[in-house]
Amino acid sequence: DAKTTQPNSMESNEEEPVHLPCNHSTISGTDYIHWYRQLPSQGPEYVIHGLTSNVNNRMASLAIAEDRKSSTLILHRATLRDAAVYYCILRDVGDDKIIFGKGTRLHILP
Amino acid sequence: DAMVIQNPRYQVTQFGKPVTLSCSQTLNHNVMYWYQQKSSQAPKLLFHYYDKDFNNEADTPDNFQSRRPNTSFCFLDIRSPGLGDAAMYLCATSARRGSPNEQFFGPGTRLTVL
Numbered sequence: 360d361a362k363t364t365q366p367n368s369m370e371s372n373e374e375e376p377v378h379l380p381c382n383h384s385t386i387s388g389t390d391y392i393h394w395y396r397q398l399p400s401q402g403p404e405y406v407i408h409g410l411t412s413n414v415n416n417r418m419a420s421l422a423i424a425e426d427r428k429s430s431t432l433i434l435h436r437a438t439l440r441d442a443a444v445y446y447c448i449l450r451d452v453g454d455d456k457i458i459f460g461k462g463t464r465l466h467i468l469p
Numbered sequence: 470d471a472m473v474i475q476n477p478r479y480q481v482t483q484f485g486k487p488v489t490l491s492c493s494q495t496l497n498h499n500v501m502y503w504y505q506q507k508s509s510q511a512p513k514l515l516f517h518y519y520d521k522d523f524n525n526e527a528d529t530p531d532n533f534q535s536r537r538p539n540t541s542f543c544f545l546d547i548r549s550p551g552l553g554d555a556a557m558y559l560c561a562t563s564a565r566r567g568s569p570n571e572q573f574f575g576p577g578t579r580l581t582v583l
Contacts, residue, residue, distance in 0.1 A: 397512075402561070402574030403574050405573070454567060458514065460511060462511060
């Protein structure tokens with residue numbers, strides 16, 4: 360499986376944008392970039408995914424580098440509820456599975 | 470609301486006493502997954518079903534078994550729990566195989582082994 364590298368933890372102030380980086384230098388052409396997050400004491404939840412182009416949804420934006428070797432999850436205005444572990448995951452188009460890495464623990468400061 | 474339900478949320482068992490965790494879904498999804506998540510670690514896939522087709526991960530211990538009697542229900546059986554099996558067990562579903570199909574997770578069952 361292709362690997363991703365994320366910072367162990369990050370801090371941000373409430374109501375400010377947050378940029379969560381992910382490196383995936385060995386990404387293949389058929390790997391989708393997925394982001395999930397896990398709030399305390401809950402199961403993971405889907406955030407966003409993309410293949411080549413930047414993506415926006417109601418939760419976040421995903422910015423994908425032109426060479427696809429890195430991506431950034433953008434939370435436009437962090438709230439305390441966004442404090443969670445954020446997982447950047449590569450999934451091949453034919454892959455049923457999610458293989459979670461260590462993720463980034465995001466702390467939001469009031 | 471359509472969802473993934475796990476019961477119970479907390480389960481206590483004794484060392485070596487078989488235990489079954491259950492998962493049900495109202496999403497009518499074809500794929501169901503079981504993950505194990507130990508404290509401060511990422512979820513680790515144990516196995517998954519595509520419909521009735523069972524797919525075991527290579528490093529899942531034989532102590533862990535699963536049953537999927539119908540589309541809605543999936544069970545995780547731990548035949549002889551050890552202290553190292555204490556963890557959160559997460560069930561997830563997906564409508565179809567492959568990426569980018571989203572996985573929907575239940576709230577998990579926290580298993581304690583005494």
